[in-house]
Amino acid sequence: MPRDGSQTRTRILDAAEALVLERGYGGMSVERVIRQAGITKGAFFYHFKTKEALARTLLERFDAMDRAALEDNHQRAVRLGSDALQRLLVFVGLFEEAFAELEQPYPGCLYAAYIYEAKLFDADTQxxxxxxxxxxxGVLRGMLDDIVAERGGGEALDLEALADMFTVVLEGAFITAKAVDDASVIARQLGEYRKYVELLFAAGR
Amino acid sequence: MPRDGSQTRTRILDAAEALVLERGYGGMSVERVIRQAGITKGAFFYHFKTKEALARTLLERFDAMDRAALEDNHQRAVRLGSDALQRLLVFVGLFEEAFAELEQPYPGCLYAAYIYEAKLFDADTQxxxxxxxxxxxGVLRGMLDDIVAERGGGEALDLEALADMFTVVLEGAFITAKAVDDASVIARQLGEYRKYVELLFAAGR
DNA sequence: AGAAACATACAGACTATATGGTACATGATG
DNA sequence: CATCATGTACCATATAGTCTGTATGTTTCT
Known part of the structure; x- marks a missing residue:
């Protein structure tokens, strides 16, 4: 076997991520991770001191991917949108596009999985x-502030709630998509959010 | 000791529900349920044959409460609303009212907790x-159909998505409220949904 | 009415297995 | 050969579930 363990480490993380999203962290055993990753205990505990360390690393990796997706789509929206409103609409549209391609219901969000088992984790993780x-x-709120700065009419709006609503709709859509076993739910829900934003500022225009 | 075990049974279910929402089903041990309920193993396994049986009963109880809340608020909305649009707006408003009173972030939805650990349960539970x-x-879709029947203009709308969006927003709001530790998120998100519906049919008017 | 006789609700010790984690040996690679 | 990466055997504890005992309530029969 090669002396480069980074593949093994990645396979452990991949297996663990899939298992957490299927069974929760508490319902995922190290033994099962090992089986799914096709390795042995020695390899597992070489890469991760404890199961808890795996949980932390898993969250860090997910967080990095999440952060990257957010920043990437934000920058693309900034390039593609002609004004502040268009930038937000494009931003949402980009996520719609990404989720529209999925056939299987999206496996889910690791954040949500952890939050529903919050007491299993330490304060730092929380x-x-x-x-x-x-x-x-913050990012959504920034885009909304830009819209209001350009067009005005932000007084009647709860901009924080409107910013949160993107995440809210996404998280809720993941759950609903799994529950009714229909992957199309996610993109369609994001579409409703986009339409809401459009309507809000079209009316206030 | 009294021979009426229904209190004990309820205490087991209450403890289990709280624990599932804090730690997930897989992260909840029978031992812990027992401790929290202040009983012993004998009592637990007298009332529930297995841990799995507890999970089923817990879901049935939650389902019954959920169904009751849905039907109750639906009927109240039917009585209070002058037309179909008002009925839906009142319906959403009633839930806003209920969640606005909460100080602590809502403990969460048992459905969502189970869905994020779906593979731990049998096909029937799923x-x-x-x-x-x-x-x-179904209920939301019915109310939306009524609005469209009264006012028309349903061609441009994805009524199924709009119906789902209530649940989507609620589920997403539960997660977000816990994540940012702010109970006000839930009512405010429902407020945004209500405003969206209002705007959609005010514009189409 | 009173006492067997029975049923219900619970306590607590015990068991088998699953699970997280360790120790150590072995193979590959620079 | 020295070190990194992995396999294997093993260990201690946690956990779901069992068994037996026992207190308390209910029914039945005289």
Whole structure:
């Protein structure tokens, strides 16, 4: 066997992520991770000191991917949108596009999985979860502020709630899509959010 | 000791529900349920043959409460609303009212907790979860159809998505409220949904 | 009415297995 | 050969579930 363990490490993380989203962290055993990753205990505990360390690393990796997706689509929206409103609409549209391609119901969001088992994790992990949501709030809120700065009419709006609503709709759509076993739910729900934003500022225009 | 075990049974279910929402089903041990309920193993396994049986009963109880809340608020909305649009707006408003009173972030939805650990449960349980979501979809869809029947203009709308969006927003709001530790999120998100419906049919008017 | 006789509700010790984690040996690779 | 990466055997504890005992309530029969 090669002396490069990074593949093994990745396979462990991939297996664990899939299992957490299917069975929860508490319902996922190390033994099962090992089986699914096709390795042995020695390899597992070489890469991760404890199951808890795996949980932390898994969240860090997901957080990095999430952050990247957020920033990437934000920058694309900034390039593609002609004004502040268009930028937000494009931003949402990009996510719609991404989720429209899925056939299987999206496996789910690791944040949500952890939050529904919050007491299994330490305070630091829970802070990480909170700040992840606040990051989305911040970016969306920034885009909304830009719209209001350009067009005015922000007085009648709860901009924080409107910013949160993107995440809210996404998280809720993941759950609903799984529950009714229909992957199309996600893109369609994001479409409703986009339409809401459109309507809000078209009316206030 | 009294011979009426219904209190004990209820205490087991209450403890289990709280624990599932804090730690997930897989992260909840029978031992812990026993401790929290202040009973012993004998009592537990007298009332529930297995841990799985507890899970089923817990879901049945939650489902019954959920169904009751849905039907109750639906009927109240029917009585209070002057036309179809008002009925839906009142319906959403009633839930806003209920969640606005909460100080603590709502403990969460048992459906969502189960769905994020779906593979731990049998096919029958998963069907129950699906039909619970479809029940909400059905009621909301019915109210939306009524609005369209009265006012027209339903061609441009995805009524199914709009119906689902109530549940989607609620589920997403539960998660977000816990993540950012702010109970006000739930009522405010429902407020946004109500405003969206209002705007959609005010514009189409 | 009173006491067997029975049923219900619970306690607590016990068991088998699953699970997280360790120790150590072995193979590959620079 | 030295070190990194992995396999294997093993261990301690946690966990779901069992068994037996026992207190308390209910029914039945005289």
């Amino acid at each position: 802070r990480t979860l909170g700040s992840s949501f606040l990051r989305w709030r | 069907r129950t979860l699906g039909s619970s979501f479809l029940r909400w979809r």
